[in-house]
Amino acid sequence: MADKHRVEVDILGKKYTIRSEAEPEYVRELAAYVETRAREIDGASPGQDPAKVLALAALYIADEMFRLRDERAEGDKKRATGEKERTAAEKDAIARLSALRQLLDSVVPEK
Numbered sequence: 001m002a003d004k005h006r007v008e009v010d011i012l013g014k015k016y017t018i019r020s021e022a023e024p025e026y027v028r029e030l031a032a033y034v035e036t037r038a039r040e041i042d043g044a045s046p047g048q049d050p051a052k053v054l055a056l057a058a059l060y061i062a063d064e065m066f067r068l069r070d071e072r073a074e075g076d077k078k079r080a081t082g083e084k085e086r087t088a089a090e091k092d093a094i095a096r097l098s099a100l101r102q103l104l105d106s107v108v109p110e111k
Contacts, residue, residue, distance in 0.1 A: 003021070004019045004020060004021055005019070005020055005021070005022070005023070005024050005027070006019055007019075007020065007024045007027040007028060009027065009028060009031035010031070011034055011035045011054070012035065012038055012039075012042070012050045012053065012054065013050075014050065016031075018031070033061075034054070034057055034058075034061070037057040037060055037061060038050075038053050038054055038056075038057040041053050041056045041060070
């Protein structure tokens with residue numbers, strides 16, 4: 001078992017001591033991400049209870065994680081069936097082409 005590191009981080013002005021097997025820099029990176037998300041939430045309505053802000057940040061981060069997990073599971077399923085997974089750029093291009101086609105169809109009269 002790896003040694004646990006003690007890392008002090010600051011989130012919304014409050015210091016926390018984290019004990020983790022992860023490298024200290026990684027723990028600081030995680031804390032900075034939580035801080036960023038919390039500041040985004042607090043910026044919408046400044047002066048909220050910090051516990052509420054952190055709870056909302058945790059929910060947003062959990063949502064991100066669940067969405068990524070679902071996208072990965074979908075990609076794994078497509079790979080297992082041999083279906084080609086589209087990249088974000090391909091999805092964006094398809095969406096734009098579809099919108100362009102709809103626009104052209106609405107402007108150009110049918111023959």
